[in-house]
Amino acid sequence: MSSAKILRLAISFYIILFFAYLFGPLIVMSITAFNSAGFPRLSPWDCFSTEWFGVLVNDARIMGGFKNSLIIGIAVVFVSVPIGLAGALMLGQLSNRVRPVFYTLTISTILVPGVVLGISTLIFWDRMGMMFNAGYESFFYDGIVLTIIGQSTFISAYTMLVFISRLQRFDPVLEEAALDLGATNIQTFRKILLPFLKPAIGSAAVLAFLASFENYNTTVFTIVTESTLTTVLASKVRYGINPSISALAVIIIGLTLTVAFIHEVLKRREQARGIALKKEGQTPKVKSEPYKVSRKLFRNPVPVMVLLIFVAGLGTAWKARGYNVQQCKIEAFAEKRKMQEELSKKRSSEMKKKLEDQKAASASANTSETKKAAPGTDHYGSIFAPTNLEGQVESDEKKMETPETPKNQYQSIFAPSNLEGQVESQE
């Protein structure tokens, strides 16, 4: 019994750890958006501020990329949802010999690396443009059109999978009945199949938009001279980072949670309707009993979560009333400065002491130290020259911006192991 308990405890611990891995990075990133420090970090915490959101909104490149991403995302929805639907319907009617081939081909669009898809799309339309002698302003060379095509190639497979799983629950008798009653094929499609697929169309559209919005690997090749949010972000993140990107992350996480929330509510409503329909016809299954019990407890976990976040936000806002960012910044700056001054004072007194020690010990130390440093490195031949020491003090001061770096480096300056470390850092 106790071993089972331990096992269960271990499993729970593992699950918690897993979700910490899942959410930790996102939470940390979101918090850094509110730190006024110029580098996104949790500690040292400078001041609570929302200035990075302002920086973000005023960033013309990010905003331009965002606009393009929106356009591409919406276009991809309109391209890939009909394609996915056609693919799913097609799959259901193919003969047993052709179906695996068709399925393999469609699934391959997901498995082929996005980089390869982007390259092949780019080359194909480039060659097509050459074949038709099209000018560079035609759509063959238009980054946005190419991106829509390239992304739709694999996003259509996602939407197709959504439709397939919905179609599996479709009762073909309904269709046959409609046809028998004299409806045309198109009427049957519009009045029977489409209404049945409506939730799947919604899910597929959301999925397609999100997949398009976050895609980078394909986009970076097909976008040519334009830019999307992801390509702008990539170049920004690669060359120096600041918390305005965290601010963007906060916004996107917020939007994602909202979309997830709406999606969940709609799904629940649909499910409730399904349960109600089932109750009319047949007795409810036994299996749904435990589900119902916990449903009461967790009936709406998402709204609870959103409410909690909202309350927390309100709380901080209330606490921040009359809180002056500028004031805090000045204080933080002054504090930092004080800390640095203290440190440099301490350091210089240490240096002085060391110099005195050095004079006393120079006779004995000199012999042993030079022996160690001699092979090959004239660096250390003049280790006791006063200019050398000054250089070290300087380099030390550069590091002072980060006071938590270990300072005991200089307490044992003559330890041979220490010297080795310095050789590395100097190199």
Added chain:
Amino acid sequence: MILWFQKFFGRNGLVLSLYMLLVSFIWIVVMFVLPQIFMFDFSFRFNWTQIDPSKIGGPEDVYTLQHYKFLLLGSPNNPDPFNIVDVTVFARTILAAAFVTLFDLILCYPVAYYLAHVAKGGVTRLMMLSLVVPFWINELLRAFAFRILFGEEGTINNILLFLGILSQPIDFVRENIALYTGLGYAYILLMIFPIYNAVESLDRNQIEAARDLGSPWWRIHWRVVIPFAKPGITSGCTMVFMLSAGALALPQIIGGPSSLWFTQIIYQWFNTGSNWPRGSAYAVSLLVICVILVLLFMKIFKVKFGEIGR
């Protein structure tokens, strides 16, 4: 074949049949297969666009193997027996992708099992949702988050220094730890869902029977659950492997400065190198090797391709 078309048109009517056929054709052939063929073709051509555009389509526009040779052997005056940089990067990319796949498998299998058989109703839904949400957030932003966490002055280093576990910050980015954790993170969902789908359809009675017959929990998994979930595990592994071998954003942002990912080399040939045919040759090589490895993997574990993605 004709019979099938007759049946197809008879069942769906003209408009719908044309819609289905035409759209599927455009998708599979024009958007997917033809571009791959063109890329394949392009990888055997000289880089005339950069050297001398007037020669395109002329008598000198012939096929060549030079780009594949370059990948294997390097430039003609390369003193080494083979192209050490590119081949090493290639091998390392494949190995690292395999490692990430294994990491994700070990990480995700217990969670998938928990979701399918231990957790109940509302908890399952909540967990599912919290699995999906991080997946919806931009890949770049996820990479950025890992940079904040793993930077030299990042959160993890700060915490470890504060707790006194470390005396010196570890450069996680240079050691590629940040990259592997980030890649593993990015594809968790692709590993969990196939395994979950497979495990979920396992009849609980089988587990109960094994337990009643005195099997310890690990043997139940080894002999009952894992064999049953094999198709799901394989499809999850395939997806994670392919996607992490083809990842570009994460290696660019949190990869160590001294170690490249193969996709980065492809990217360089396209952007700074301006040698599209060579870039395509590299891309074709990556694709072909990955597909061969995946097929081999499936052959070993006796799983059919049609079972993927379900």
